[in-house]
Amino acid sequence: MTKPSQLLKFIQILPHAPTKDDFLMKDLPSSGKRIDILCRDLSACFDWAPDSWPRPHLELSAILQDSVTLTFSEPGPLLPLGEVRWAQVIKDSLAGRPPGFVKVRQSGLEQAIKVSRATADSSVWLLEADGKPFSEVSDLCRNAENSFILGDHQGFDTKTLQIADQYGIPHVSFGKTSYLGSHCVAAVISEYERMND
Numbered sequence: 001m002t003k004p005s006q007l008l009k010f011i012q013i014l015p016h017a018p019t020k021d022d023f024l025m026k027d028l029p030s031s032g033k034r035i036d037i038l039c040r041d042l043s044a045c046f047d048w049a050p051d052s053w054p055r056p057h058l059e060l061s062a063i064l065q066d067s068v069t070l071t072f073s074e075p076g077p078l079l080p081l082g083e084v085r086w087a088q089v090i091k092d093s094l095a096g097r098p099p100g101f102v103k104v105r106q107s108g109l110e111q112a113i114k115v116s117r118a119t120a121d122s123s124v125w126l127l128e129a130d131g132k133p134f135s136e137v138s139d140l141c142r143n144a145e146n147s148f149i150l151g152d153h154q155g156f157d158t159k160t161l162q163i164a165d166q167y168g169i170p171h172v173s174f175g176k177t178s179y180l181g182s183h184c185v186a187a188v189i190s191e192y193e194r195m196n197d
């Protein structure tokens with residue numbers, strides 16, 4: 001059974017995505033500098049990926065240019081369906097009109113790691129194809145709170161890897177194949193559902 005307070009958190013790093021609402025809804029990959037990646041992660045996390053995992057026990061943060069953090073909790077009946085609706089939520093949040101399930105902070109990865117680690121019995125992991133196989137990491141399920149850092153279409157920038165190193169964050173992998181970030185979100189949720197069955 002899932003521990004009552006067990007929380008799964010995802011941290012999507014987007015070093016180039018806009019920190020203002022000045023991207024075009026009709027051109028998310030280019031004008032949004034791959035903000036479409038975040039839209040797909042959000043759909044996976046809160047819409048199509050969870051089966052038995054309790055949705056209120058999911059959270060996803062996006063770190064934009066290591067200076068603005070958007071944290072999404074479970075939207076409940078306000079769940080945006082599809083990439084475009086999520087893009088509108090992101091746009092509204094960056095314009096200073098976040099819905100109740102989004103928090104906007106002027107901070108970057110170091111702060112997100114500190115916040116995640118401040119909770120007793122928590123761990124932060126970095127998802128990377130070259131990491132230790134997920135199936136061989138024995139303490140993944142022990143914690144009340146686990147956070148997983150994801151790269152964008154280019155993987156991780158040097159600054160992210162330096163910060164992760166500085167905090168001794170272990171790298172975990174689903175194998176040598178490179179998957180979409182949204183598929184990694186779904187894979188983590190599915191692994192935890194299996195471990196908690």
Ligand SMILES: C[S@@+](CC[C@H](N)C(=O)[O-])C[C@H]1O[C@@H](n2cnc3c(N)ncnc32)[C@H](O)[C@@H]1O
Nearest residue numbers: 127128129150151154155173174175177178179
């Ligand atoms: C589309 S992939 C990045 C591909 C990029 N060309 C690279 O070489 O890293 C986006 C993110 O998903 C995660 N990811 C993709 N495949 C993975 C795997 N096999 N194991 C763990 N994480 C993975 C990583 O966080 C990665 O940065």
